[in-house]
Amino acid sequence: MDELRVSGAIIRRLPRYYRYLEELMHEGVERISSQELASRMRVTASQIRQDLNHFGGFGQQGYGYKVDALYEAIGKIMGIDRVTHIILVGAGHLGQALANYTNYRRRGFMIEAIFDKDPARIGTDVQGITVRDVETLEEYVAAHNVDIATITIPKEQAVLVADRLVKAGIKAIWNFAHTDLEVPKDVAVENVHLSESLMNLSYKLKEMQDSREA
Amino acid sequence: MDELRVSGAIIRRLPRYYRYLEELMHEGVERISSQELASRMRVTASQIRQDLNHFGGFGQQGYGYKVDALYEAIGKIMGIDRVTHIILVGAGHLGQALANYTNYRRRGFMIEAIFDKDPARIGTDVQGITVRDVETLEEYVAAHNVDIATITIPKEQAVLVADRLVKAGIKAIWNFAHTDLEVPKDVAVENVHLSESLMNLSYKLKEMQDSREA
Numbered sequence: 001m002d003e004l005r006v007s008g009a010i011i012r013r014l015p016r017y018y019r020y021l022e023e024l025m026h027e028g029v030e031r032i033s034s035q036e037l038a039s040r041m042r043v044t045a046s047q048i049r050q051d052l053n054h055f056g057g058f059g060q061q062g063y064g065y066k067v068d069a070l071y072e073a074i075g076k077i078m079g080i081d082r083v084t085h086i087i088l089v090g091a092g093h094l095g096q097a098l099a100n101y102t103n104y105r106r107r108g109f110m111i112e113a114i115f116d117k118d119p120a121r122i123g124t125d126v127q128g129i130t131v132r133d134v135e136t137l138e139e140y141v142a143a144h145n146v147d148i149a150t151i152t153i154p155k156e157q158a159v160l161v162a163d164r165l166v167k168a169g170i171k172a173i174w175n176f177a178h179t180d181l182e183v184p185k186d187v188a189v190e191n192v193h194l195s196e197s198l199m200n201l202s203y204k205l206k207e208m209q210d211s212r213e214a
Numbered sequence: 215m216d217e218l219r220v221s222g223a224i225i226r227r228l229p230r231y232y233r234y235l236e237e238l239m240h241e242g243v244e245r246i247s248s249q250e251l252a253s254r255m256r257v258t259a260s261q262i263r264q265d266l267n268h269f270g271g272f273g274q275q276g277y278g279y280k281v282d283a284l285y286e287a288i289g290k291i292m293g294i295d296r297v298t299h300i301i302l303v304g305a306g307h308l309g310q311a312l313a314n315y316t317n318y319r320r321r322g323f324m325i326e327a328i329f330d331k332d333p334a335r336i337g338t339d340v341q342g343i344t345v346r347d348v349e350t351l352e353e354y355v356a357a358h359n360v361d362i363a364t365i366t367i368p369k370e371q372a373v374l375v376a377d378r379l380v381k382a383g384i385k386a387i388w389n390f391a392h393t394d395l396e397v398p399k400d401v402a403v404e405n406v407h408l409s410e411s412l413m414n415l416s417y418k419l420k421e422m423q424d425s426r427e428a
Binding site for chain 2: 011012014015016018019041042077078079080084092093094096097098100101104107109147148171172174178180186188189190192193194195196197198199200201202203204205206207208209212
């Protein structure tokens with residue numbers, strides 16, 4: 001098994017497998033065939049077999065996949081078999097929404113500090129975490145083990161904060177700001193550009209309307 | 215120009231072009247060469263030429279692209295040259311974050327009603343919009359022109375609300391719930407699965423750590 005050679009497309013599908021496997025575990029399902037899984041996930045059974053074969057022999061001919069073993073293996077591949085220490089810059093509504101989201105915690109994603117520059121927010125409590133002054137960001141990062149920094153602030157400030165985070169040694173940024181961050185090659189960035197997602201939906205809607213009218 | 219034949223990959227890149235063109239307009243740039251645009255967007259000039267050629271002859275050999283014309287054309291292709299009427303189900307932090315996001319409004323995305331089932335939220339004001347009882351959802355949709363419904367509620371309720379929205383005639387859903395919605399083929403869905411995005415980042419981080427250690 002050579003994880004690093006697996007294509008980006010498969011990797012991007014893994015979280016979805018993980019979510020379905022989690023649901024199966026909650027339902028008490030121990031084994032599932034590629035056909036059954038395919039029908040739940042509305043993909044083809046052959047795609048499932050192809051995808052999962054990359055990660056070793058989880059499926060047994062005639063027995064299907066062992067749900068918990070596959071779930072664990074995918075979690076391990078994605079690096080979520082351990083605690084991931086997260087900080088959050090921006091205690092506005094979006095930051096608070098993320099801090100409130102308990103789904104992460106089950107997966108070991110722990111938001112451990114929240115920063116803001118607004119004096120009205122500094123010192124307030126968000127999900128049991130006291131909001132810190134963003135001026136103390138470097139100090140915090142130096143003293144703690146931080147895996148991921150989440151940025152939920154406007155784009156002009158986001159660029160500056162990202163620079164500070166990189167200089168402080170952060171290697172992964174979850175970026176919600178409406179801009180592409182320029183970071184060194186050894187820093188991982190995952191962008192969530194919400195307005196681009198909304199524009200994509202707008203396009204799909206328009207395309208469907210056009211084809212109804214045609 | 216046959217928009218419908220354009221591949222999904224190009225379409226998904228359009229919002230990013232749109233964002234960069236908007237920045238250029240703010241900077242007062244009237245024309246830009248594919249080389250300059252490529253260097254800003256950190257893609258190749260040939261990709262830009264290939265992508266934009268699909269939408270007709272915006273570039274003039276030796277003169278570059280006319281920024282405002284290209285911006286307008288892409289907006290039109292994506293269906294954001296008009297007002298898009300949006301409702302939002304779920305007035306929690308994420309719903310409030312979306313309602314607060316002024317970027318949409320500039321692009322004609324208007325959140326015009328917000329619904330929640332929590333009596334403590336119903337009747338409160340979010341960005342000048344009074345939160346309505348989710349029980350009145352169908353009534354509202356019947357009486358108003360609604361293009362997109364945004365769902366920011368937990369997954370169990372999301373499935374039920376999506377069914378109600380579809381029955382009420384909604385043709386586009388922006389889904390933030392941690393589940394895949396089952397909708398008829400003529401309903402467009404755009405998912406924002408935040409935990410999957412976080413897992414993708416976790417994977418990238420782990421991959422980089424592994425390659426550093428190797």
